Amino acid sequence: MRVLVMGATGFIGRRLVRALDDAGHDVVAFSRSASEESFPEGVEPFEGDLGEPDSLDGLCDDIDVAYYLIHSLTSENFAELDRRYARRFADSASAAGVDRVVYLSGISGDEENLSPHLASRREVESVLAEGSFDLTVLRAAVIIGPESASFRIVDDLTDRLPLMLVPKWVRTPCQPIGVDDAISYLVELLDADETRGETYDIGGPSVWSYESLLKLTAAEKGKRVFIVPVPVMTPGLSSHWLRFTTDVQYAIARPLAESMRNPVTVDPEMDLQDAVPIDQTPIKDAVRKALAGA
Numbered sequence: 001m002r003v004l005v006m007g008a009t010g011f012i013g014r015r016l017v018r019a020l021d022d023a024g025h026d027v028v029a030f031s032r033s034a035s036e037e038s039f040p041e042g043v044e045p046f047e048g049d050l051g052e053p054d055s056l057d058g059l060c061d062d063i064d065v066a067y068y069l070i071h072s073l074t075s076e077n078f079a080e081l082d083r084r085y086a087r088r089f090a091d092s093a094s095a096a097g098v099d100r101v102v103y104l105s106g107i108s109g110d111e112e113n114l115s116p117h118l119a120s121r122r123e124v125e126s127v128l129a130e131g132s133f134d135l136t137v138l139r140a141a142v143i144i145g146p147e148s149a150s151f152r153i154v155d156d157l158t159d160r161l162p163l164m165l166v167p168k169w170v171r172t173p174c175q176p177i178g179v180d181d182a183i184s185y186l187v188e189l190l191d192a193d194e195t196r197g198e199t200y201d202i203g204g205p206s207v208w209s210y211e212s213l214l215k216l217t218a219a220e221k222g223k224r225v226f227i228v229p230v231p232v233m234t235p236g237l238s239s240h241w242l243r244f245t246t247d248v249q250y251a252i253a254r255p256l257a258e259s260m261r262n263p264v265t266v267d268p269e270m271d272l273q274d275a276v277p278i279d280q281t282p283i284k285d286a287v288r289k290a291l292a293g294a
């Protein structure tokens with residue numbers, strides 16, 4: 001199959017390109033910084049910017065399946081940009097007759113009270129659903145890997161703050177997934193036709209909280225952290241100390257921290273594991289691998 005990866009130079013994109021190439025697909029890799037050096041030999045780089053429509057000419061020609069991995073969290077007006085870019089891509093994929101699109105979105109256990117980041121991820125789902133292709137949406141919570149913005153925040157916090165005063169949302173349930181498992185689901189669903197037009201949650205084998213994830217990460221580094229939830233601390237206030245405690249760009253860290261109030265666990269009725277069973281990696285192993293930079 002000829003497969004397009006939108007956002008191919010990102011944390012998920014680079015690994016997905018490699019996995020699709022290994023699986024024998026012809027891969028076109030799109031982003032603003034796509035170049036031959038970024039990808040394995042044989043992968044076709046396509047440098048373009050969703051903000052510049054002319055740069056998208058020919059992007060979707062002869063493409064069977066496209067993965068959409070774009071977000072604009074680094075911008076103040078990320079919701080508006082994400083809406084506009086998703087519409088531009090959906091129009092271009094529809095006009096070119098792309099058969100299938102797969103979008104990696106965010107889990108939320110509370111559809112009524114979404115953080116701005118998760119609300120924007122949901123909006124992109126709706127915009128893409130207007131395309132003429134079959135859309136499959138996978139929703140994930142924290143994806144654990146060395147370049148993941150959300151995991152880097154956890155990693156940096158355990159390095160820099162042995163004692164943390166945090167909002168009570170630190171006890172929100174979350175179901176992280178190792179990046180290798182996320183990639184397996186993304187690639188293997190291509191062989192499961194029943195996943196066309198459907199929305200699924202993906203997660204690791206167990207439910208955690210941000211608190212227990214912080215403690216696990218610290219323990220894997222031979223450290224201990226003391227976490228004290230403080231009821232009066234708002235997510236907005238708590239996100240301010242991220243300026244000093246993580247190297248992740250504040251514009252990205254803040255909306256991610258604000259999303260901590262939403263429980264993010266797999267709904268058993270939407271679990272992709274039923275349609276696309278994989279050998280799930282224990283979170284402890286995924287954390288260990290991420291800390292080793294793999």
Ligand SMILES: NC(=O)c1ccc[n+]([C@@H]2O[C@H](COP(=O)([O-])OP(=O)(O)OC[C@H]3O[C@@H](n4cnc5c(N)ncnc54)[C@H](OP(=O)(O)O)[C@@H]3O)[C@@H](O)[C@H]2O)c1
Binds near residue numbers: 033
């Ligand atoms: N990481 C997680 O823990 C996690 C969890 C749940 C869901 N997700 C979802 O997974 C998807 C991928 O996330 P990620 O962590 O891989 O993100 P990422 O590392 O930030 O990658 C984003 C990609 O989008 C490209 N991009 C951004 N703006 C662009 C534009 N205007 N035109 C063309 N390319 C553009 C970037 O490349 P350039 O900057 O070079 O253009 C990059 O390749 C997102 O939909 C995210 O919501 C991620």
